[in-house]
Amino acid sequence: MSERPRIGVFVCHCGKNIAGVVDPAAVVAAARRLQDVVFACANIYTCSESGQAELKKAIKEHNIDKVVVAACSPKMHEPTFRACVSDAGLNPYVVEMANIREHDSWVHMRQPEEATQKAMDLVKMAVAKARLLRPLEPIVVPVTRRALVIGGGIAGIQAALDIAERGHEVVLVEKSPFLGGKARMLDKTFPAVDCTSCFLSEKINKVLMNPRIRVLTLSEVTGVDGFIGNFKVRVKTRARLVNERCTGCGKCVDACPVEAPDEQNLGLSSRKAIFMVNTPSSRPCTRLPLDYHKEVHLARHSFSPRTAVIDSERCTRCGECANVCPTAAIELDQPDIEEQLDMGAIVVAIGFEMFDPRSKPQYGYSVYPDVLTSLELERLLHPMGPTHGQLLRPSDGTVPKRTAFIQCVGCRDDRANPYCARVCCMVTLKQAILLKENYPGTEVSVYYIDVRAGGKEYEAIYNKAKSLGVRFVRGRPSSVRERDGSLMVEAEDTLSGVRLEEGADLVVLATGLQPAEDTPKIAGMLKIPRDQDGFLMEAHIKLKPVETVIDGVTVAGSCSGITDIPMSIARGHAAAAKVLGLFSKEQIELEPITSFLDLEKCKGCYACTKMCPFQAIEAVERDGKKLVELVTSSCKGCGTCVAGCPFGALDQYHFTDEQIMAQIDAALEENPRDKIISFNCNWCSYAGADFAGVSRLQYPANTRVIRVMCSGRVSTKMIMRAFEKGAGMVLVAPCHPADCHYISGNEWAKKRVDALRTTLAKKGINPDRLWFVYVSAAEGNVYQGTMNKMNALLEKMKSGEVAWEGQVAGAPVAK
Amino acid sequence: MGGPSGGGSGGEVKRMAQELLKEGNAVRCFQCGSCTSACTVNSAAPEYNPRRLIEGILVTNTPPTYEDVWMCATCGLCLERCPREVSAMDIMLAARSLYLAGDSKIPKDRETMIESIVSTGYSVPVKGDIKKIRGELGLPDIRISAEDQAEITEEFERSGLLSLIRHRRGGGDER
Numbered sequence: 003m004s005e006r007p008r009i010g011v012f013v014c015h016c017g018k019n020i021a022g023v024v025d026p027a028a029v030v031a032a033a034r035r036l037q038d039v040v041f042a043c044a045n046i047y048t049c050s051e052s053g054q055a056e057l058k059k060a061i062k063e064h065n066i067d068k069v070v071v072a073a074c075s076p077k078m079h080e081p082t083f084r085a086c087v088s089d090a091g092l093n094p095y096v097v098e099m100a101n102i103r104e105h106d107s108w109v110h111m112r113q114p115e116e117a118t119q120k121a122m123d124l125v126k127m128a129v130a131k132a133r134l135l136r137p138l139e140p141i142v143v144p145v146t147r148r149a150l151v152i153g154g155g156i157a158g159i160q161a162a163l164d165i166a167e168r169g170h171e172v173v174l175v176e177k178s179p180f181l182g183g184k185a186r187m188l189d190k191t192f193p194a195v196d197c198t199s200c201f202l203s204e205k206i207n208k209v210l211m212n213p214r215i216r217v218l219t220l221s222e223v224t225g226v227d228g229f230i231g232n233f234k235v236r237v238k239t240r241a242r243l244v245n246e247r248c249t250g251c252g253k254c255v256d257a258c259p260v261e262a263p264d265e266q267n268l269g270l271s272s273r274k275a276i277f278m279v280n281t282p283s284s285r286p287c288t289r290l291p292l293d294y295h296k297e298v299h300l301a302r303h304s305f306s307p308r309t310a311v312i313d314s315e316r317c318t319r320c321g322e323c324a325n326v327c328p329t330a331a332i333e334l335d336q337p338d339i340e341e342q343l344d345m346g347a348i349v350v351a352i353g354f355e356m357f358d359p360r361s362k363p364q365y366g367y368s369v370y371p372d373v374l375t376s377l378e379l380e381r382l383l384h385p386m387g388p389t390h391g392q393l394l395r396p397s398d399g400t401v402p403k404r405t406a407f408i409q410c411v412g413c414r415d416d417r418a419n420p421y422c423a424r425v426c427c428m429v430t431l432k433q434a435i436l437l438k439e440n441y442p443g444t445e446v447s448v449y450y451i452d453v454r455a456g457g458k459e460y461e462a463i464y465n466k467a468k469s470l471g472v473r474f475v476r477g478r479p480s481s482v483r484e485r486d487g488s489l490m491v492e493a494e495d496t497l498s499g500v501r502l503e504e505g506a507d508l509v510v511l512a513t514g515l516q517p518a519e520d521t522p523k524i525a526g527m528l529k530i531p532r533d534q535d536g537f538l539m540e541a542h543i544k545l546k547p548v549e550t551v552i553d554g555v556t557v558a559g560s561c562s563g564i565t566d567i568p569m570s571i572a573r574g575h576a577a578a579a580k581v582l583g584l585f586s587k588e589q590i591e592l593e594p595i596t597s598f599l600d601l602e603k604c605k606g607c608y609a610c611t612k613m614c615p616f617q618a619i620e621a622v623e624r625d626g627k628k629l630v631e632l633v634t635s636s637c638k639g640c641g642t643c644v645a646g647c648p649f650g651a652l653d654q655y656h657f658t659d660e661q662i663m664a665q666i667d668a669a670l671e672e673n674p675r676d677k678i679i680s681f682n683c684n685w686c687s688y689a690g691a692d693f694a695g696v697s698r699l700q701y702p703a704n705t706r707v708i709r710v711m712c713s714g715r716v717s718t719k720m721i722m723r724a725f726e727k728g729a730g731m732v733l734v735a736p737c738h739p740a741d742c743h744y745i746s747g748n749e750w751a752k753k754r755v756d757a758l759r760t761t762l763a764k765k766g767i768n769p770d771r772l773w774f775v776y777v778s779a780a781e782g783n784v785y786q787g788t789m790n791k792m793n794a795l796l797e798k799m800k801s802g803e804v805a806w807e808g809q810v811a812g813a814p815v816a817k
Numbered sequence: 818m819g820g821p822s823g824g825g826s827g828g829e830v831k832r833m834a835q836e837l838l839k840e841g842n843a844v845r846c847f848q849c850g851s852c853t854s855a856c857t858v859n860s861a862a863p864e865y866n867p868r869r870l871i872e873g874i875l876v877t878n879t880p881p882t883y884e885d886v887w888m889c890a891t892c893g894l895c896l897e898r899c900p901r902e903v904s905a906m907d908i909m910l911a912a913r914s915l916y917l918a919g920d921s922k923i924p925k926d927r928e929t930m931i932e933s934i935v936s937t938g939y940s941v942p943v944k945g946d947i948k949k950i951r952g953e954l955g956l957p958d959i960r961i962s963a964e965d966q967a968e969i970t971e972e973f974e975r976s977g978l979l980s981l982i983r984h985r986r987g988g989g990d991e992r
């Protein structure tokens with residue numbers, strides 16, 4: 003480079019978020035002393051309009067060609083500042099961010115001096131990288147304007163309708179035979195306490211009648227590849243065993259000799275192995291041996307097309323149905339189908355499931371027949387339910403005179419789900435009102451810890467329940483047991499301090515809601531992290547509630563945290579709006595962070611071809627010489643091949659070896675022994691460290707994080723460089739084993755770290771100074787804990803208790 | 818010195834409440850009352866209310882009284898039923914230690930129990946009715962060996978419990 007770069011540094015106060023701990027003036031002063039920095043200043047909010055105006059002005063006035071913004075996480079505002087410098091006439095890729103908020107002021111709140119020192123270092127590292135940044139051109143890819151919606155509940159239905167009604171194709175994949183999700187099982191819903199079928203059947207009919215929506219019931223997504231605008235999705239559709247010639251006459255149902263519990267009624271009644279979608283009622287059979295919790299979501303209801311479906315697990319293939327079918331619609335040998343679909347965007351709306359109260363044996367569920375869950379009561383109140391909407395208790399078919407509701411079963415409970423599921427109070431209030439209104443004289447007691455009725459018109463429902471004479475007892479019961487033929491609820495009325503032991507004819511457990519069983523599977527397929535409660539994690543809990551870290555994948559409904567029906571529909575709309583925003587473009591720009599190849603240095607060893615899980619590097623022969631060819635369009639930009647090339651023939655745009663080495667050197671210029679170099683992958687551990695910040699989890703201020711796209715990018719050379727420069731310790735923090743966004747980058751990282759530990763021992767470096775710890779985006783606490791543990795060891799080395807040079811080869815890698 | 822219930826100053830009472838905040842996850846309690854309705858003692862003696870005792874620690878800086886802490890039967894059902902992993906039992910045990918660290922006496926019944934363990938090896942002495950029932954059931958006579966008894970005595974001496982009893986004799990059954 004003939005001319006020296008001209009770097010501008012902008013230090014953000016972020017109000018008090020940064021300036022409350024870090025001294026921005028000191029950071030600016032330190033930045034001014036760095037080579038090539040021609041301008042440095044502090045802004046109250048660099049991301050604000052005025053902050054951006056100052057930035058643009060400085061670029062022009064000082065002829066700045068590289069920009070360092072020391073502020074929040076790049077995951078937050080890197081796009082903002084790229085757009086900003088682009089406005090000022092620079093290439094968007096000449097911006098580098100120093101994360102002095104999530105990785106500094108928020109995690110070192112009680113160490114202002116150390117935090118300021120760290121901010122100076124982080125700026126120095128960013129300047130070192132910025133000096134070497136090169137203008138890049140984004141990769142332009144087309145957008146397939148077709149959306150996949152996973153889950154046919156109320157949220158998925160809404161998203162599908164919104165997208166299709168704007169003229170785009172939608173494939174709606176639903177695991178069960180029918181649409182409607184859990185809402186389908188409800189009789190009345192709050193806040194209006196009106197009939198579910200009224201609004202749900204209208205929406206389902208719209209879906210079924212919309213020619214742009216292809217509904218795939220009995221179907222599951224089995225694999226997802228690709229990226230925003232260009233996903234390749236595999237969908238498996240289970241055989242329905244009934245073909246499209248079915249007219250819904252129902253003769254097969256009469257002929258079928260197999261009785262099975264009706265899942266739609268949670269096993270409170272029975273159905274045949276072949277059944278119709280819109281059979282008006284089930285056979286009431288309240289005294290069947292009940293298999294309440296069989297998780298087969300086969301169901302029947304009035305709002306789906308009138309065709310038969312066979313429960314292939316229960317069907318004995320006797321053929322009686324085929325014998326009576328007048329249209330030859332039964333196909334018992336119908337195969338499952340698997341197909342691949344091209345999709346531009348994905349909406350995940352896989353919903354939730356109910357907590358199983360059998361793990362709270364003190365409440366006697368599944369022991370006493372008259373202890374029900376709130377969803378089972380819902381079925382008893384439903385006109386299509388096993389009792390045709392009559393409140394008859396399962397044990398003797400009588401109308402209960404005293405009903406007790408127990409709140410928070412499996413919620414706000416450290417031994418079940420620690421969170422509040424938000425909807426159970428309202429469900430109980432609604433059901434209590436229905437009981438009071440339909441069965442005058444019935445006694446209803448609600449045992450609660452707190453009544454949480456926070457929602458539009460919700461308090462009015464609480465007031466209505468009170469005015470109807472529902473009795474509220476503030477106390478969480480410790481047990482339900484039977485005495486002299488009656489159920490007894492034991493609780494303390496905590497407002498008076500009196501212990502109660504009260505009889506009840508029917509006990510309803512307001513069971514909590516939890517992530518759907520398929521959540522880990524879907525999360526793994528899409529590479530979306532899960533939060534501490536197991537729900538899918540949104541890109542930002544407050545600012546990006548329906549987006550995920552994977553561009554082009556949105557979440558709707560309860561799969562990212564429990565929502566009621568109004569909120570599920572709102573999230574469906576929101577997810578669709580994000581998809582429609584994407585579909586408003588014919589093509590989109592992707593980050594040009596692919597690998598690049600220097601053929602001069604390639605020796606044809608083919609180490610890289612084995613590492614690339616995307617077949618982006620092909621082995622070729624030219625003039626009898628073994629070489630490789632890089633297929634840039636297939637490269638996802640993890641950099642695993644770069645780190646694995648023994649001859650330095652490969653490198654990665656925007657994360658070059660030279661840039662990363664410069665960051666390492668800058669970080670270790672002063673007091674290297676006191677410092678921990680932490681290589682964090684963009685998707686999991688960098689976000690995990692950000693999450694530690696958001697959660698204000700405190701740890702010592704000696705960490706220096708270097709962001710790479712994938713842990714696979716971290717080469718042996720980089721780790722060795724850190725130790726050569728005197729780093730106290732080094733951490734490589736990848737995604738958890740199955741979570742790597744580049745399939746196997748973290749496996750390669752592990753192999754390299756394991757191999758290097760032996761080498762380190764030979765070179766006289768205590769291998770325990772190199773750590774390898776999996777950190778997910780939700781594991782801020784794991785990152786904090788790792789930092790604390792590493793520091794404990796670092797302190798021991800500083801005090802001489804553990805040797806820096808010790809040869810402790812074979813010691814386990816800390817997890 | 819002086820245990821808080823024995824006419825201790827307000828400051829000491831407060832300090833004891835603050836000490837107990839650190840015990841048995843007390844700060845996590847959200848006052849649902851699961852412990853009280855599960856409590857085996859409360860069902861017979863309603864004046865012993867573990868939730869109320871934790872409320873005192875959390876809200877009004879009032880530790881359980883000397884009489885309260887010795888009522889806990891240490892059955893552990895409070896912790897078993899608690900959704901927040903709060904252990905009223907552990908809080909009561911910690912409070913006992915705090916009282917004994919002051920100059921409070923050991924209640925007479927506990928003293929008897931300890932002495933029974935030292936002399937017979939059993940907390941409930943095997944005599945009278947128990948002996949008769951054992952005989953009827955054809956169960957052998959039980960007696961602790963001299964060797965075991967010596968070991969128990971040694972352990973109890975080492976723990977300081979026996980000297981505590983000797984110095985604080987006569988706590989009386991204060992219930």
